[in-house]
Amino acid sequence: MMAHKTDQIRKRQAFEAYLVASAMAGDRSALDRLARLVGPGLLSHARRLTGDADLARDVVQAAWVEILRSLHSLRDEAAFRAFALRIVTRRVSRVIRKRQQDRILAADWAAEQDITTDPSPGPSADDA
Secondary structure, eight states, X not given: OHHHHHHHHHHHHHHHHHHHHHHHTTOHHHHXXXXXXXXXXXXXXXXXXXXXXXXXXXXXXXXXXHHHHHGGXXXXXXXXXXXXXXXXXXXHHHHHHHHHHHHHHHHHHHHHHHHHTOOSOOOOGGGO
């Protein structure tokens, strides 16, 4: 049973490496099959990291652009899945960091608005 599962994993990895090599050589149908094969795993990974299905889809879509642009730099076709997961992880990290910065800016802006609209009386002419 275990040997059968190991054989299946090896076959999947070999097929994936074949698709990567074909995609790197310009085969668009191989690229399409690779996206269908690996895409659901990338989406699951992004969903786990973000906790948001819509955001995960956006992240993965942007990650595919980066994956395709960087594909030529991949030296080992068998490492494609790890390569793609790493890109998705970095994309999620950037999105989270940007959201945190946006929250800080929003909080600073809100605090600034509270100061400028403070209804407490300021110094009066009688105080002078």
